[in-house]
Each structure stands twice: as C-alpha cells, then as structure tokens.
Amino acid sequence: MNKTLWEKVLAFSFDQPNDQYGFSTRLALENHWTIHFTQSAIIEYKKFLFLAATNNEMVSPSEIVDIVWHQHLIFTNSYSDFCDLLGKRIEHIPSTHNRSEFDKFKMAKERTKELYEVNFGPQLAEIWHYHNELDSLHLERSSYEISKLRKNFLIYTIALSFPVCLVLFSFLIKINNPNFLIAYLLLFVVVILFLKFYVRKSFLSLYDTIKSNFILQNLTALEMVFFRENKLDAVIHGVVNNLIINHKIKILTNDRLELIDESFVENRYENCIVEIMKDFEPMSYKELCKTASQKPIFEQLQKATYRIRNRIFDSKKFANVVILVMSILGFLLSIGFSRFITGVWRGKPITFLLFAIVPLVLVSLYYINQVLNLMFTTIIPSVFEDKARIATAHEKNWEWDYFLYGNIIVASSFMPLINYNTNSVSSNNFTSSGSCGTSSCGTSSCGSSCGSSCGGCGGD
Template sequence: MNKEEKELWKKVKAFKLDSPKEDYGFSIKLSHENKWTIQFTEDAILEYKKFMFLAAISKSMVSPSHIIDIVWHQHLTFSHSYKSFCELLGKSINHIPSTGKVGEREVLKNAVNFTKEKYEKYFDKQNAIIWSVKSFEDSIKLQQASKNWNLSNSQLILVGVLLLIPTFFLWKPILLKIGNPEFIQIAIMGLIFSIVFIEYFTREGFNNAYSSLVYDNEYIRKLKPEESIVIATRNTEQLALYKLNNLFENKLIETKRDSTNLKKVNSTKKSEDVVENSILNYVKENSKNDLRVVLNEASNKPFLTRFLDTGEMIQNKIMNSKAIIEHKIIISFILFLLYSFLFSRFILGTLRDKPVLILMIFIVLSLVIFYVYLMDRYKVLYKRRFLSAIDTHVDTDQYLDGILLNQNVVLAGALTALIIASGYGPKKKETSWFDSTWGSCSSCSSCSSCSSCSSCSSCSSCSSCGGCGGD
C-alpha cells in the first residue's frame, strides 16, 4: 500500500457499523438473522470492509463471497450508514446482481480471480471460511450420520418390539435350562453390565463428536463466554445474570438501600459491551428497576436470544453426528439383548403358568431407570463440556460460578444484588472457566449408575407373591 491507501484503509477499518445506543444494531441483526457467532460476524464485517476497500481502489470489477454479499445486502438497508461509508471510500459503489446472461459466468470468474490477486497483494491470504462457505452452518465440518441410520427413539423401540417374537424362539432353548436362582443372578449381572457399557458408549460417542466439532472448527473454538453460557444452558436469564454481575463488579450499577431495585452509578466509566450498555440504559430510563424486572427485560432482548438459534443449530449438529448415532445404535443393541432375554423369560413363564410378578417388577423398574438416565445424559454432557472444556476462558469467581449453576435464577440474582451492594461480595480472583465450572460438576456423572444398582435387590429371590418365570 502507498501512503494514501494506508490512510484510507485505516479509516475504513475504523468505520463503525454499530451504534452503542442500539439494542438491535447492525452486527446483532446480522448474527441473529443468519445464526452467526459473534466472532464469525466480526470476521465477516472485517472481510466486507476489505472487499469495499478493494472496490474503491480498483478500476476493474471485484466480486464478493456469499458471506460478504450478505453483509453488503444488509448494509444497503442501513442507507444513512452506507452513504457515509461510500463518502469515506470516495466512490459510490453499486451492488450489481447477477442476471444470468450469456457470458456473465466468464466475467464473474475473472472478477473472482482478480479479487483474490488484489486481496493477497494488500492483505495476504483470504479468510478461507468467510470466502468459501455460504452459511455458518456450512463451516461446521462435523460428519453427519446417514438418514437411513438416524432413527428416532420411538422407531428404535418399534423395531425392538417387532424383533421380540423371533428372538423368543432363539432364547427359549437356553432359558429352559436355567433355573430361578441362576436366572436372577444372570439378570442382575446383565443389568450391571449394560449400565457400565452404556455409560462408556454414551461418553465415547459424545466425546468423539465434541472433539471433532471443536478441533476442526475454529469458530467453535472462538466462542465468546456469553455464547458458551447460552449454548450450554439454553437459558438467556443466566447470561443476563452474568452481565449484571459484571456491572456490579465494575461499579456501574448498584442496589437501592434495603431493596433489590437497581440504579445506575454516576460514573465516567463506560462499558464497551452492547448487552451491558443496554441494561444500563434500561436501568437509567425506568424507575421500576426491580432485579426480576431487569432480568426478564434483558433476557428477552434479541442481543441475547440470538444465541439460542445458534446453540440449537450446534446442538443438532452434534446430536445428529455420525459418532453419536453409531454409538446410539450400539447402546440400542445392548438394551435389546438385555430386554429380549428378560421378556422371553416373562413370555415363557406366562405360557407355562409360572409366577412372573417379581420379574415383571424388575423389568419395569429397570426400564424406568434406563429411561430417566438416557433422557438427560447427553444434555448433561453437552452442558458440562461447553461450560468447561470449550477453548474460551473467562476470569470468574466461585460465587459467580454458583449463580450460573443455580436452578433458581431469580433468587440467585437477588442475592447477587444484595450481597455485592452491601460490600460482602466475593473478591475477584484469577481462575479459568474450565476450572471453576468443571469442579462444580464433577460429582454428577455417577448418580445414574448408583440409582440403577440400588434397584437390583428387588429381584434377589422369589417369594410366594410372585416369581421370575422359572421352575
């Protein structure tokens, strides 16, 4: 770059597309409507500015990527900002859509090649993702399972029920040779074996999918702390609490005496965060600033709810990944082996007029245990990993960590306001998001397996009130 071009690029790069007073400004609208992460949005805007700079200094036509074109389209709708931007560039840059005319493809191809050469001359290599993908979802290189194998839980259950009859005839010769005490022991051992292996395959499948998601996708590694919170918890109130706690710690907000009503502190200090500024503006402009009202107001704003759509898309990518679906099939096979064995015994005992009450209770209890365990297991792993092991760290403290993991969000927020305002809040210490959150969740993983084992004793022996379908 020559001196004039350097000066122009400096001004273009510094040009603000967002206003700090807007709750739904340019970048928030862009990320919300396209399900982009914060870093992806920032990089897309930067690449858009580079493209417009090249358009301003070039005599030949330049061509944007699909992502940059999305940014350009939105900027055109912000007419006053776009006009000011073109004035800064010293050139009115018109958006010329494709018409599909004969020969246009060759012209566009030449424009793409020219743009790449010009870009690399001024800015080194292009951002490979921003200049190649059509959506943020396309940037997530996580292998998805074939639709033929991605069966719902109800479909898997239906397949299992249909296979029970033929498997009954396979188990029958074996079951006729097994007496009641031996059968009970085998059933209990089979249940324990299934719990251990299902836990292993659940963790293995999720960890494989998560590792692939994180290590193969730089924008997942670059998630901001606020995105990680919403993606993990699917709860914008917890993120609002996180922002409120920052405002308390930075002494930009405080509680009124003997109440949970908030007020803005008269200070020259300002927050650079869009969410925090919006909360501050709301507190300043409204007299009824009870913490619960502020939490509800903030948590329903688009600058927070936008993360929900992105989180849902990421969660769907993980849950429908090849790694998890393959392990789900293995888990389904283990459960089928166990329950085809138990149900075959139940059918055989019923046909032979043997007592089967204890066996029926054992089957029902174990089914309930597995249902409760598997229903939330992936959610627990998902929440834990995104809060603890994502490659994004944030300075926090044990008190804030307790709030984020507290199920009663409103009560936790009220305690935050009262404690910090009264001067008894926590002293800030240096610790990572990984250390604080993982430590608080370390005891969760064993609960399901323990509860499963405790129910096994219900079938420890056969009594006069029923039996296990044997002799």
C-alpha cells in the same frame, strides 16, 4: 495498499452506541451467527469494499460477504457514510445467472482473490470458501433423525421383544429366579459402564476432528455457558449477577431489583439489562429474566449456539454413536420384556421382575438423554476450561469466571432469586436455522436469494 484509508475503514463502526438491535446484532440474529464470526464477517466485508474502492476492475464477494453487504444496503445512511469514507459509491451488481456473464463473474472472483492476497494475505476460508460457514466443520449428515429415534425408542424396544422372546424362549425358561434377575441386573450395570467409556471416547474423537475450526475456537464465554446449560436464563443470571456485584443493581427487601446506576459499560449484555430496567420501576427477577430473554441480543446468542449444536447433532459420526447406544440398551431391555412375556405365558410370578424392569427403562431413557447432551454439556466445555483459566489469569474477566465457576461466584443475596420455580426459557429441542433469515435482499435490488444473487461490484 493505502494504509491510511484502510485504518479509517477498519475503525468505521456500523453500530450506534448501545443499540439493542443494531447492525451487527441484526446480522448475527437473522443468520444465526456467533458473535466472533459476525465481527469477522464484517471485517472481511470491509476488506472487500476497500478492494472495490481502490481498484478500477470488477471484484466479487463470497456468499457470506454478500450477506453482510445486503444487510448494509438496508442501513442506507451508514452505507452512504461508508462509501463517502471510501471515496467511491460502490454499486451492487446482481448476477442474472446468464451464461454470457459466467466468465465475467468467474474472472471477478479470481481477481478478488489475487487482490485480497496481495493486500491482506490468505483469505479466511470459513468466510470466503463456503456458502454456509458450518460446512467448514466437514461433518457428513446422517440419514437418520436421532430425535425421532429417541422419541420412538420404547416402541421399537417393545416391538423387538416379541422376536427376541421367540428366539430366546427355550433359554429363558431354563433360568430360575432369582438367578435370572441377579444376572440381568449385573449385565445391565456392566453394559452401562462399557457404554459410558465408549461414548466418551467416541465423542472426544469426534471433537478432535472439529476442534481446530475457526468458529468453534472463538466461541465466547457466554456462548459456552449456554452450550453447557442449554438455558438462556443461565446466561442472564451471570449478566445480572455482575451488575449486582458492581453495585449497578441492588436487591430490595421484597426480592425485587432496582437500577441504581444507569451508566453504560463496554459489555452489551449488561447494557441491555440496564436499558430494560430504566423503563421499569423496581421489578422482580422473574420478570426481568423473561423480558431479557426476548431481546435480540440474547435471542441471537441462543440461536447461534443451537445452530452449531444442530450441525453436530445431525452429523453421521454423532448419530452412529447414539444409534449404537440405543440399539444395545433396546436389545437389553427387550430381554427383560421377553422374560416378562414368558412369565405371564407360563403363569409364573413376575412382581419382582416388573419392579426391576421399570427402573431399568427409566435409567435407559435417562442415559440416552445424557448421551445426546454429553458433547455439548461436558466434552466441548471441558476443552474450553483451559482457555478460560488462561484468559482469567492474564486479565480479570467475569464472563470466563462465570463459565468456570457458575453459581459459586453468584452473590449470596442473589441466589434465592435465581432459584425461582418456572419453566426454562429454552428447551432441549434443537432448532434448525435458515441460511439467510429475513435479510435476504431487504430493499436492495439484488435478485431473489442472499448468497448466489450477487455477481460483484463495478470498479467505476
């Protein structure tokens, strides 16, 4: 192995300083990748081209490495400079999927694996063994759409009330008020307490099966802030707060923000805020927050986190828990609705029952929403709290501090500004993400799809 060349390759940067939409940001945004996974994919891509440059036989990338390669080909100057560093122009050879080429590309993949292991050790599974890196979570997809079931929960419950009423009619008319109402409310409380225990235990068990995953283990502090809060402006609060604490931004008497230090730092989120404010006179925080949320660097963080949420949310294990909760609460509410129907049918007073059912419906809907978000707002963040404490104990890190303590560490002068009354930048709807984004080939001559179109590269 040419260690001198490898060190130069590893040090080569694909990004220009303070680019708001540079190579890595664009790569992460278009593929909805996390920050750490994006950087890991870039390193694996460097390893691949290093092998291509230092061997005379054909090598072939993984699907994910090929996505990085496609993106780099679009950045023509950077790609040329990188090839100059390697000492060889690496040509991208698309696969035509002809049967005659199958053996050639299969051998190239096997050769790549052998060369990789000799030079770098075992391949990183999430990047080399999967077409979609989130498949490494090994979560079976549910055949049910949880969001649709949640939307129609009340409709299904009301529809269930009529057959329940027919079955329980003779039983319901034997129980007088207020005995029924007291027993019904107590039953509801017991069921909710049982479900809370069951849901937490089930989600902890689910997380135990995926917590060792490379992608989940390496979520950043700000990605975890978004995971927990599900609001992009919560992330922006932390970034701006650190700029205020470090005296790069000051709050004016009219509650507007003024940039007083235009110098850049190592944190790219802070640099993005600085770039925004350089182009404006003192601006309101509401305006700054809105502008920042539309920048690629913050949009990327939101999309990458949503994509992970989506995969867990759509999994069979997650769906089974939610469906059981909705089924139990739906059946319990249907008993109350049945009692209401029998009361109307028999001309009995139903005022108190009505006053009880309405709050129970609201409680049920609220609890279902809690269940849907518990994994992301509580279970996963609670595991990362220990990691955050370790990180801050060894080295002061404002991002992990902000994840741990939230608004407790926000400057007192900044608190009134972050409590503005506006709609959240993000929504509670989980958005799906495509596998290739807009990077699926760009201007390169690599066929029709991002991953499978590349056979490899020549060794000439």
